[in-house]
Amino acid sequence: MTINRFILNKQKLIDKKLIELVEELEAPSLLKEAIEYAIKAGGKRLRPILLMSTYEGFSTELKKATHPAVALELIHTYSLIHDDLPAMDDDDLRRGQPTLHRQFDEATAILVGDGLLTYAFQLISSSPFLEAEEKVYVIQQLSQASGVNGMVGGQYLDLKAENEEIEEHELSTIHIKKTGALIQAAIKIGAYLGGATPPQIESLQTFGYYLGLTFQVQDDLLDVEGDSNELGKLTGSDLARNKSTYPKLLGLQGAKDQKNQYMDKAKEAYLSSNVDQPRLLELINVFGNRSN
Amino acid sequence: MTINRFILNKQKLIDKKLIELVEELEAPSLLKEAIEYAIKAGGKRLRPILLMSTYEGFSTELKKATHPAVALELIHTYSLIHDDLPAMDDDDLRRGQPTLHRQFDEATAILVGDGLLTYAFQLISSSPFLEAEEKVYVIQQLSQASGVNGMVGGQYLDLKAENEEIEEHELSTIHIKKTGALIQAAIKIGAYLGGATPPQIESLQTFGYYLGLTFQVQDDLLDVEGDSNELGKLTGSDLARNKSTYPKLLGLQGAKDQKNQYMDKAKEAYLSSNVDQPRLLELINVFGNRSN
Numbered sequence: 001m002t003i004n005r006f007i008l009n010k011q012k013l014i015d016k017k018l019i020e021l022v023e024e025l026e027a028p029s030l031l032k033e034a035i036e037y038a039i040k041a042g043g044k045r046l047r048p049i050l051l052m053s054t055y056e057g058f059s060t061e062l063k064k065a066t067h068p069a070v071a072l073e074l075i076h077t078y079s080l081i082h083d084d085l086p087a088m089d090d091d092d093l094r095r096g097q098p099t100l101h102r103q104f105d106e107a108t109a110i111l112v113g114d115g116l117l118t119y120a121f122q123l124i125s126s127s128p129f130l131e132a133e134e135k136v137y138v139i140q141q142l143s144q145a146s147g148v149n150g151m152v153g154g155q156y157l158d159l160k161a162e163n164e165e166i167e168e169h170e171l172s173t174i175h176i177k178k179t180g181a182l183i184q185a186a187i188k189i190g191a192y193l194g195g196a197t198p199p200q201i202e203s204l205q206t207f208g209y210y211l212g213l214t215f216q217v218q219d220d221l222l223d224v225e226g227d228s229n230e231l232g233k234l235t236g237s238d239l240a241r242n243k244s245t246y247p248k249l250l251g252l253q254g255a256k257d258q259k260n261q262y263m264d265k266a267k268e269a270y271l272s273s274n275v276d277q278p279r280l281l282e283l284i285n286v287f288g289n290r291s292n
Numbered sequence: 293m294t295i296n297r298f299i300l301n302k303q304k305l306i307d308k309k310l311i312e313l314v315e316e317l318e319a320p321s322l323l324k325e326a327i328e329y330a331i332k333a334g335g336k337r338l339r340p341i342l343l344m345s346t347y348e349g350f351s352t353e354l355k356k357a358t359h360p361a362v363a364l365e366l367i368h369t370y371s372l373i374h375d376d377l378p379a380m381d382d383d384d385l386r387r388g389q390p391t392l393h394r395q396f397d398e399a400t401a402i403l404v405g406d407g408l409l410t411y412a413f414q415l416i417s418s419s420p421f422l423e424a425e426e427k428v429y430v431i432q433q434l435s436q437a438s439g440v441n442g443m444v445g446g447q448y449l450d451l452k453a454e455n456e457e458i459e460e461h462e463l464s465t466i467h468i469k470k471t472g473a474l475i476q477a478a479i480k481i482g483a484y485l486g487g488a489t490p491p492q493i494e495s496l497q498t499f500g501y502y503l504g505l506t507f508q509v510q511d512d513l514l515d516v517e518g519d520s521n522e523l524g525k526l527t528g529s530d531l532a533r534n535k536s537t538y539p540k541l542l543g544l545q546g547a548k549d550q551k552n553q554y555m556d557k558a559k560e561a562y563l564s565s566n567v568d569q570p571r572l573l574e575l576i577n578v579f580g581n582r583s584n
Binding site: 030147 | 374377397410425438452
């Protein structure tokens with residue numbers, strides 16, 4: 001199976017589960033409509049794919065990975081909804097559709113975000129497929145990665161860095177928190193639930209570290225060179241907001257070279273983990289060369 | 293010890309623990325400053341007091357209740373920060389001080405809220421004082437109570453009911469979700485961790501149900517009859533926002549009668565639980581007759 005077909009199959013599976021689990025959710029009907037709008041807008045589902053692919057490097061009992069994969073995507077979705085708000089990045093389009101606060105209103109967008117984040121933890125704590133110890137591990141990883149020393153902290157630093165001159169090491173700190181932490185959590189959770197040894201988890205965490213940076217450099221490059229139709233959002237927004245990006249700091253070619261270095265380091269870390277899951281190697285290329 | 297002294301002692305203990313645990317949190321320094329502002333603004337700490345008092349009806353090993361009590365207050369604090377936002381209740385004052393988005397900015401307020409909610413789950417999942425099964429129970433209760441079928445759903449319905457004519461049963465549904473669910477969770481968590489039997493938990497849940505309604509009717513009454521200095525926020529805001537409230541639906545005397553009925557039902561439920569914790573009885577009066 002090609003990697004593209006593999007990804008497509010996983011996306012379908014994740015979409016189906018996400019929609020199923022959100023449909024189970026009891027909520028006031030209009031609020032639920034807004035939640036479904038957010039979920040059904042689609043997305044690349046790269047984080048849950050990464051979690052499941054890592055898990056499958058160790059185990060074939062697929063059920064265990066499903067709820068954590070969905071919870072991860074719920075957290076990612078909430079973060080996009082809050083990041084898009086007028087007080088934050090003030091974006092009108094997401095995945096080719098009006099952002100949630102544009103389609104509904106700001107209050108609804110804030111509450112849908114809060115609700116999705118909360119549901120992630122409800123889903124894990126109530127999962128029939130996980131032991132108590134596993135639930136605790138997953139919740140620990142997700143909450144650390146998405147909290148004030150992870151994703152929320154990264155978004156804060158990112159906002160505060162607008163119109164500021166920052167250096168490359170500060171830029172990578174922002175992205176390790178904002179994007180990298182959740183990518184690393186995806187991989188650690190997949191590895192742990194699959195039964196990886198602690199040294200394997202450590203190598204794979206390093207793999208996730210460089211994969212996260214690869215993802216972000218490509219994100220910056222797409223904002224310069226990407227096709228806004230394919231991206232489902234406008235390009236050039238980093239420049240418009242005067243954001244520090246890799247192309248701005250290193251030049252276009254410099255950013256591409258940096259990305260290739262990160263991809264090499266991710267490959268190295270994968271190889272040192274002694275996991276036999278070539279999909280992870282292929283995913284480095286997907287992260288580094290994606291067009292949306 | 294009088295109930296007021298009892299509450300004061302508990303408040304001190306909770307404030308100390310809250311501040312300690314927030315100081316441990318790693319976060320970008322300005323974001324952390326905003327978090328500390330939110331936590332140090334104080335508060336009645338009624339939910340954690342309720343959790344700890346219920347727990348103490350069953351057990352004396354106090355450590356177990358501390359992290360859940362703090363997590364509960366983190367969730368309550370996050371909900372106030374988000375509710376105060378311009379897109380929601382648009383409040384300028386909270387506990388006599390500028391609301392977080394007034395003191396800092398809107399983006400910071402959104403992210404502090406997100407961060408506190410996330411930290412609640414991180415704190416429980418990493419607590420050294422709880423077994424895995426206990427962590428899972430606490431996280432289940434907190435996430436259900438604060439999610440889209442609980443607090444977040446209640447806030448949504450409350451916002452949508454502005455300028456609408458609603459009936460008493462709709463008003464109580466809003467408040468059971470918005471305020472009652474977390475109050476019930478406080479009691480259930482305290483009882484469960486202390487070792488209550490399932491029938492005892494059930495009776496205490498009913499106790500929490502009526503306690504939550506008592507709290508809310510008094511909240512509505514204070515917005516009409518309260519002292520804004522003592523409350524630390526302006527009175528009359530419900531009227532200004534054309535919100536449905538108990539005094540509006542039932543008249544001032546009608547609302548007071550309703551409150552007394554709820555207090556009687558809470559007392560009844562407490563008695564049927566066969567728990568020997570008279571502080572819970574005293575807390576009914578505190579909830580029903582508080583002046584802030």
